[in-house]
Amino acid sequence: MSAAVGEMLREWRESRSLSQQALSDVSTVSTRHLSRVETGRAQPTPDMILRLAEHLDIPLRERNRMLLAGGYAPRFADSSLDDASLSSVMTGLRDLLDAHLPYPALLLDDYWDVVDANPAVDALMAGCSAELLEPPVNVIRLCVHPDGLAPRIRNLPVWAAHLHQQVHHRAAQTRDARHVELANEVAQLVDVTRLPPVGGPVVVLELESDAGPLHFFSTAARLTTANDAVLEGLHLETFLPADERTRATYKD
Structure with a gap:
């Protein structure tokens, strides 16, 4: 699971044209830890996933998918408009x-x-x-x-x-x-x-x-x-x- 969420984070970071250092600078997560998360050697907490997702401007549905990939419950509702x-x-x-x-x-x-x-x-x-x-x-x-x-x-x-x-x-x-x-x-x-x-x-x-x-x-x-x-x-x-x-x- 950690490998799956790590790969997703890496893909989103690269799609934003951000280096690990640039993401580290804005998120205050060390580059060493970012590297370990992206390669699946470290299991990110749900708060860590959401912090990085916020700085990567990831849509809410994708944040839910990342949480699921990390083994956590989704945090954001996805209602019908007539709810x-x-x-x-x-x-x-x-x-x-x-x-x-x-x-x-x-x-x-x-x-x-x-x-x-x-x-x-x-x-x-x-x-x-x-x-x-x-x-x-x-x-x-x-x-x-x-x-x-x-x-x-x-x-x-x-x-x-x-x-x-x-x-x-x-x-x-x-x-x-x-x-x-x-x-x-x-x-x-x-x-x-x-x-x-x-x-x-x-x-x-x-x-x-x-x-x-x-x-x-x-x-x-x-x-x-x-x-x-x-x-x-x-x-x-x-x-x-x-x-x-x-x-x-x-x-x-």
């Missing part, structure tokens, strides 16, 4: 969706599948195929798919590259195969390597609509105090007008 224990958190997040009206906002899971959205999102989905709108709706796929929003996105290469960068960064952070697959799917549907110059202070979504061109920039917020693995991946994606015409369209 009663999460009701107050989910109610609060849904209140934020409503508070963002009249502009679009979505609550997404760690794989960009829609958990909930406010009514302003419905108009953005116009023209998308019924198949892509079958739950769970994945907003990354919806944006870049030719049967989704892609034909209406005027700056598709720029926006797709922005999405690809987000997913690629998340894949590097989590080492989750589903994130890697999603990043590859974006790259297959849109050539993100050939981009026009990006102007302005932020990346803007330029979207055709019945009301004329709409321009949005987006913000994303995550729970910073999540102690449940399912909550850790949730994020609130909100869209704000990037020009006065879009603002006026939503104010009317």
